[in-house]
Amino acid sequence: MSALATSTVELSRWQFAITIIYHFLFVPITIGMGLFVACLQTAWYRTKQERYQRLTVFFGKILIINIALGVVTGIVQEFQFGMNWATYSRYVGDIFGAPLAIEGLVAFFLESVFIGLWIFGSGRLSPRVHLATIWAVALGSILSAYFILAANSWMQHPVGYHKLNGRAEMTSLWAILTQGNLLLAFTHVISAAILTAGALTLAVSAYHLLQKNEVELFGHAARISLVVLLIGGLSVVTWGHFQGQLATREQPMKMAAAEALFETEKPASLSLFALGPLEKYPSKTTFNVTVPHLLSFLNNWSWSSTVEGVNYWQRDYAKEYGAGNYKPIVAVNYWSFRLMAGIGFLFIAWSMLGLWLTRRGRLERSRRFLRWSIPLLALPFLANTFGWLLREMGRQPWVVEGLLKTSNAFSRSVSVQAVAFTLAGFILVYTLLAAVEAWLVVSVVKSGPAPPAGEREQPKQIELGY
Amino acid sequence: MVVANTFVSLRGFWFVVIGLLWAGYLVLEGFDFGVGMLMRLIGRDAAERKAVIGTIEPVWDGNEVWLIVAGGATFAAFPDWYASMFSGFYIVFFLILIALIFRGVAIEYRAKRSGVRWRSAWETAIVLGSAVPAFLWGLVFANVIRGIPLDSRGDFIGDLGNLFGGYAILGGLVSLALFAFHGAVFLTLRTSGKVRLRAKMAAVWLSLPAAALVLAILGWSLADSGTVNGKWIAAFVLGAIAVALVTASLVLVYRNRDGAAFAATALAICSASALFFVSLYPRLLVSNAGRPPGSLMARGQDLTVFTASSSHHTLVLMTIVALIFMPLVLIYQGWTYWVFRARLRGDSIPGGAASSGTASRPTP
Numbered sequence: 001m002s003a004l005a006t007s008t009v010e011l012s013r014w015q016f017a018i019t020i021i022y023h024f025l026f027v028p029i030t031i032g033m034g035l036f037v038a039c040l041q042t043a044w045y046r047t048k049q050e051r052y053q054r055l056t057v058f059f060g061k062i063l064i065i066n067i068a069l070g071v072v073t074g075i076v077q078e079f080q081f082g083m084n085w086a087t088y089s090r091y092v093g094d095i096f097g098a099p100l101a102i103e104g105l106v107a108f109f110l111e112s113v114f115i116g117l118w119i120f121g122s123g124r125l126s127p128r129v130h131l132a133t134i135w136a137v138a139l140g141s142i143l144s145a146y147f148i149l150a151a152n153s154w155m156q157h158p159v160g161y162h163k164l165n166g167r168a169e170m171t172s173l174w175a176i177l178t179q180g181n182l183l184l185a186f187t188h189v190i191s192a193a194i195l196t197a198g199a200l201t202l203a204v205s206a207y208h209l210l211q212k213n214e215v216e217l218f219g220h221a222a223r224i225s226l227v228v229l230l231i232g233g234l235s236v237v238t239w240g241h242f243q244g245q246l247a248t249r250e251q252p253m254k255m256a257a258a259e260a261l262f263e264t265e266k267p268a269s270l271s272l273f274a275l276g277p278l279e280k281y282p283s284k285t286t287f288n289v290t291v292p293h294l295l296s297f298l299n300n301w302s303w304s305s306t307v308e309g310v311n312y313w314q315r316d317y318a319k320e321y322g323a324g325n326y327k328p329i330v331a332v333n334y335w336s337f338r339l340m341a342g343i344g345f346l347f348i349a350w351s352m353l354g355l356w357l358t359r360r361g362r363l364e365r366s367r368r369f370l371r372w373s374i375p376l377l378a379l380p381f382l383a384n385t386f387g388w389l390l391r392e393m394g395r396q397p398w399v400v401e402g403l404l405k406t407s408n409a410f411s412r413s414v415s416v417q418a419v420a421f422t423l424a425g426f427i428l429v430y431t432l433l434a435a436v437e438a439w440l441v442v443s444v445v446k447s448g449p450a451p452p453a454g455e456r457e458q459p460k461q462i463e464l465g466y
Numbered sequence: 467m468v469v470a471n472t473f474v475s476l477r478g479f480w481f482v483v484i485g486l487l488w489a490g491y492l493v494l495e496g497f498d499f500g501v502g503m504l505m506r507l508i509g510r511d512a513a514e515r516k517a518v519i520g521t522i523e524p525v526w527d528g529n530e531v532w533l534i535v536a537g538g539a540t541f542a543a544f545p546d547w548y549a550s551m552f553s554g555f556y557i558v559f560f561l562i563l564i565a566l567i568f569r570g571v572a573i574e575y576r577a578k579r580s581g582v583r584w585r586s587a588w589e590t591a592i593v594l595g596s597a598v599p600a601f602l603w604g605l606v607f608a609n610v611i612r613g614i615p616l617d618s619r620g621d622f623i624g625d626l627g628n629l630f631g632g633y634a635i636l637g638g639l640v641s642l643a644l645f646a647f648h649g650a651v652f653l654t655l656r657t658s659g660k661v662r663l664r665a666k667m668a669a670v671w672l673s674l675p676a677a678a679l680v681l682a683i684l685g686w687s688l689a690d691s692g693t694v695n696g697k698w699i700a701a702f703v704l705g706a707i708a709v710a711l712v713t714a715s716l717v718l719v720y721r722n723r724d725g726a727a728f729a730a731t732a733l734a735i736c737s738a739s740a741l742f743f744v745s746l747y748p749r750l751l752v753s754n755a756g757r758p759p760g761s762l763m764a765r766g767q768d769l770t771v772f773t774a775s776s777s778h779h780t781l782v783l784m785t786i787v788a789l790i791f792m793p794l795v796l797i798y799q800g801w802t803y804w805v806f807r808a809r810l811r812g813d814s815i816p817g818g819a820a821s822s823g824t825a826s827r828p829t830p
Contacts, residue, residue, distance in 0.1 A: 068574035071527060072567040078537050079559055082552025086621065089552075093545020094776040101538035102787055104531060109795045113528035113802055120524035124805050167545075169777040411553035413622040422560045429564055433571060440578055 009410045011419040012084040015426065017392075019076050021385050022430050026070035028384055031145060031190065032197025033063040034138040036228065038131075045131050050452060051217050058449035059201060065440050067115055069433060074108075076426070084419065088399055088409035095161055095170045096151050099177070103147035111140030145193075146186050153182035155400050156391070157250045168403060181250060184243040185391075191239055192387065195232030195347055196380040201225040202354070203377040204445050206370040209363075213448055219364045226354040233348035240344065241298070248299050251401060253313040253326060254394030257333040259295060260285055261309045268307035270294035274334060281327050283311055321402070328396045336386040336393075343383035350376065476781040477771040480543035481750075483788060485743035487539055491532035492603070492641075492739055493648075493732045498526045500649010502569060502596025506589055508653060508664045514812030515589065519573065521656040524806050526573060528799055530566070542784050546620055546774035547750040554614055554622030554751070555606055558629060562599045569595025600645040601638040605629065608637025608683070611746050612693055613754030616767050620774070623755065633686060633693075640679045644712075644738065647672040648731040651715060655724040659811040666719060669727070673716035680708050680738065687745070692752075694745040704741035708734045750774050 037060050044052035078100065081089050089096075114136035122130055153176075154160075160175030161168045170176070202225035208218040248255045256262075260274040262284050269290035276282040296305040308316075310327055317326035354373075357363045363370075399406040501522050509515030522529075541548040552559060572591035579585070612633045615624040650672050653665035684705035687693040694701040715730035746752075751774075753767040775781065 064574070065578070068571050071530075072570040075530070075534060075566060076563050078534055078541075079552060079563060082537075082541065082548045083556055083559055084553075086549035086553035089541065089549040090545055090620075093541055093548060094780050097538065097540075097542030097545055097548070097776065098780055098784060101535065101542040101784065102791075104535035104538040105787065105791045105795065108534055109528065109531045109799070112531045113795075113799050116524035116527055117802055117805060121805055164777070170780045170783070173783050411549075411556070411621075412619070413550075413553045414556050418556050421557070425560065425564060429567060433567070436571075436575065440575065444578075 004416055005410070006407070008414065008416045008419055009407050011416060011423055012410050012414075013406065015084060015419065015423045016080060018423070018430070019073065019080065019426055021388065022434070023070070023073040023077055024384055024388060025381055025434075026066050026073065027141075027145070028189075028193035028196040028380070029066045029200065030063070030070045031138075031141045031193035032195070032232075033059060033066065033200065034134070034141050035194065036197045036201060037063055038134045038138045041131055041134055045127060051220060054217065054449045054452065055221055059204075061444050062200070062204075062441055064115075064119060065437060065444065069437055071112065073430075078104075083422075084411055084414065085399075085409050086411035086413065088404065091167045091404050091409070092154075092400060093167075095154060095158075095168055095176065098170065098173060099147045099150040099154075103144055103151075107140050107143035107147060109140075111137050111144060114140065142190060145189055146182075149185045149189060150177050150182050152391075153179060153185055156247075156395060157181040158400055158403055163403075168400070180246050184239055184246055188236060188239040188243050188387075191232050191235035192380070192384055193232075194228060195236050195344070196384065198225050198227075198229030198232050198351070199347065199377050199380045202229060203374045206373040207445060208448060210367065210370050215364055217449065219361075222354070222363060223358050226351045226358065229347055229351035230355065233344055233351060237341070237344045237348065240341065245299060248307070251395065252308060253310065253317065254328065254333065254390075256308065256310045256313055257328045257330045257394060258337040258390060259307075260288070260330055260334040261295065261307060262311050262330075263309045264306060264312045265309065266296070266306035267293045267304045268295035268299070270298065271334075276331065280329060281325060282330060283314075324397070326397060328394050333390055333394045336390040340383045340386035340390065343379045343386075346379065347376075473778045473781070476778065476785060477543075477775045478747075479785065480539070480775070480781060481743070481747060481771050484536060484539050484543065485739065487532060487536035488743075489736050489739035491529070491536055492645075493735050494529035494532055495526070496600075496641075496645040496735055497649045497652035497731075498522045498529055499596040499600040499645040500647065501653055502573075502592045502649070503600065503646050504649055504653070504665075504668055506593055508650075508661060508668060509812065510664075511812070512585070514661050515585075516577070517657055517661055517810040517812040518653060519576065519592070520810050521653060523573060525802060526570070528802060530570070539784070539788075543776055543781060544750060544769075544771070544774045545776060547769055550616065550620040550622065550751050550769055550774075551606075551610065554616070555609070555629065556622075557626055558602055558606060562602050565595045565598040565602075567595075569599075597642065601642045603638075604641025605634045605638035607641075607742055608634040610751055611687075611742060611749075612637075613752035613768075615755040616751065616753035616769070617755065618767055620751070620767070620769055633683075636679070636683050636686065640683050640738075643672065643676040643679045644731075644735060647676040647712070647715075648735060651719055651724070651728050651731045654719055655728045656809055657811060658809040661812040662809070669719045670716065673712055673719075677709050677712040677716075680705065680712065680734075684709070684741075695747075695749065697745055700744050701741055704737050704744060708737035708741065711737060748772065 037056055040052050040056040040059065043049070044056055081096075081100075114133045117125070118130065118133040118137055121133060125133065157179065158168065159179050160170060160172035162171055163169075176182075202222060205218040205222035205225055208214055209222060244255060244258075259268075260271050260276070261268060262282075269292045271285075271288050271290050273287075273289045274285045275287040276285045293303045295307055297303050299305060299307055310330060314326050318324065350373075354363065354369060357366045357369055395401055397405050397407065399409045501518060505515055505518045509518040537548070537552075540551075568591040572588040572595060576585060576588035576592070609629055609631075612631070614622060614628055617623045647669060650665050650669035654662055654669055657665060684701070687705075688698060688701060691698070711730045711734035715727045715734065718724075718727035718730055748771045749768045750771060751769040753769075755767060776784075
């Protein structure tokens with residue numbers, strides 16, 4: 001391949017990575033906060049307690065600011081397959097296009113139409129119907145995740161297809177929509193979104209508790225957040241574990257790289273901290289702290305099973321697909337995996353600590369816990385990003401595992417200058433909008449919820465329009 | 467044999483579906499674009515601009531999904547069309563994306579602060595973010611039917627200059643004028659008071675360039691049989707209907723029949739879309755590589771519904787999904803418009819744009 005084509009592929013990959021990581025900063029908030037706000041509004045509808053109404057409106061504002069960027073950056077993703085990856089689109093369109101189109105028709109319409117009704121419809125809809133609109137938004141965002149992950153899971157583990165007419169053609173949509181890879185990725189991502197929402201609402205509540213502002217309201221919100229955080233944390237780690245087990249069967253190279261396991265071991269040790277030679281594709285570690293037997297156990301619940309290493313799979317793939325490099329960048333996989341999982345466990349511990357503090361109402365006075373809860377908010381976003389780095393970079397050099405290499409998938413008609421130009425454009429615009437969004441969210445958070453209505457005048461609706 | 471026959475009809479069916487999705491997108495986001503372009507002209511102060519933008523605030527998001535679904539359906543039903551078009555119009559699509567990003571964010575963020583500079587910066591983003599894609603969509607469609615240089619794989623082999631020919635620029639001006647007119651008529655329907663009067667004036671003035679430009683591109687298209695693919699009569703009839711509808715809309719808006727006027731501009735955009743897709747069929751993306759301008763030579767490298775489609779199996783499944791969910795979407799999106807049917811006015815409502823007015827006929 002010419003050097004020019006190589007740099008087109010490299011820049012297109014950077015563009016995809018940057019735009020999708022950016023998009024996925026907003027997606028978990030939309031899914032998690034959508035569910036969170038829907039639950040708050042349900043609580044208000046059922047109990048008629050004013051605090052739920054105030055929390056719904058307050059957290060709803062954060063949801064709305066976030067959804068705007070989530071929607072517009074989502075369009076980029078759908079266009080980008082055709083723009084930068086035309087060869088890929090031709091090869092997989094018969095399969096990959098379907099879940100994408102279904103996502104638009106079934107999920108995106110639902111989310112986008114009903115968010116407008118939720119924001120502006122409060123005065124025109126009955127409380128019951130208005131409550132249904134936020135649930136429609138939450139359902140839409142969850143379905144959206146399902147169909148997008150169906151498309152992505154097919155790239156990780158192609159099923160329900162045959163090779164015909166020089167491309168992959170679909171034989172079973174059912175197989176594509178029900179494979180284990182998808183179901184586990186879906187539960188893992190939804191759990192991560194719940195964890196992200198919990199960390200966000202905890203940080204916001206902690207800020208106001210530290211300011212001694214609306215202590216009763218935000219003490220309540222903080223306790224809800226801790227429960228959400230614990231549920232999200234336990235769930236994300238559990239499904240992540242099963243996802244890893246499945247990946248050792250479906251994508252063994254990815255998992256060997258994620259464990260920095262270069263040579264096959266029986267029984268295999270789990271690496272806790274590994275360093276390797278400073279090269280892109282090393283074939284050994286130079287320093288490795290391990291726990292004997294543990295990797296074997298985690299892989300298939302057996303203390304003495306064999307786990308094949310990166311070098312084994314390299315030889316195996318070369319035999320099957322011809323000479324070439326089939327290793328992903330081990331360091332990226334290994335550290336993404338460890339940091340992601342570490343953050344998941346950290347939040348389980350953090351939420352348990354917080355819940356322990358809530359006994360006898362000590363949470364509101366635990367200033368150190370509250371102070372730390374604010375910067376910790378950065379971690380779920382990092383963990384979400386590491387998760388995608390592991391999933392996508394662990395699949396390299398394939399764009400569709402075993403079928404199509406990334407280096408062959410790009411748009412032949414697009415010049416390297418054009419990709420560089422759009423990459424620079426996206427970085428510029430995205431940075432600007434991230435700054436505006438962050439500033440807006442912070443100012444909404446700082447200004448706090450609207451003051452409570454007078455004692456005689458109970459709120460009759462959720463007023464979000466402006 | 468049965469399979470082969472249904473395959474032919476399924477490909478035709480999906481061509482029609484994608485045509486309908488694009489028409490739906492252009493009708494719905496068309497007035498969003500028009501409202502956005504005109505918002506600073508028709509809304510003169512903060513309250514009026516709030517009313518103007520308030521007419522599309524609850525619905526623009528759902529309208530834009532028509533684009534997502536049109537793109538997704540193209541990907542699923544005609545992967546080669548999707549691949550060739552999206553990579554071929556690379557820089558143009560990038561500009562559309564950037565415009566749509568700024569516009570969407572601007573609509574949501576504009577009202578979050580009350581500072582003059584904050585507001586006017588986002589309003590500029592709304593105006594440009596509406597006008598740029600309104601022009602560029604027309605440019606894209608004009609190029610699709612007029613032809614761009616493609617190689618035997620269907621990959622674009624020209625440069626940016628190939629996309630900015632005279633015909634393409636005329637196409638861009640047609641969509642720009644039609645959407646501005648459509649948006650003005652929509653604002654006339656959805657507002658009252660001074661704002662409505664100004665929207666009505668804008669509609670009257672914009673009807674002339676809209677009709678003239680549609681006539682111009684119709685004439686240019688008919689003059690070169692390659693463009694309408696020999697379908698002179700169909701193209702002429704649909705083009706004439708579009709011009710007649712624009713004219714009818716002018717008369718109706720002048721007589722304060724706002725609802726009927728809006729229906730007429732919506733149908734005018736539908737006719738223009740029909741003109742485009744009927745002329746295009748069975749081609750999807752025309753190649754003019756190696757063809758002298760004006761020549762009637764057959765071109766072997768056009769993408770057509772026969773060469774660019776997905777498999778029979780995929781088309782059957784997508785048909786089932788579309789037949790179930792498309793009506794559902796139409797019902798709940800239609801319901802949204804019913805919920806937000808009340809006219810907005812630009813004064814006397816300090817609390818919220820949501821609480822003004824009734825659906826009664828305005829006094830002219």
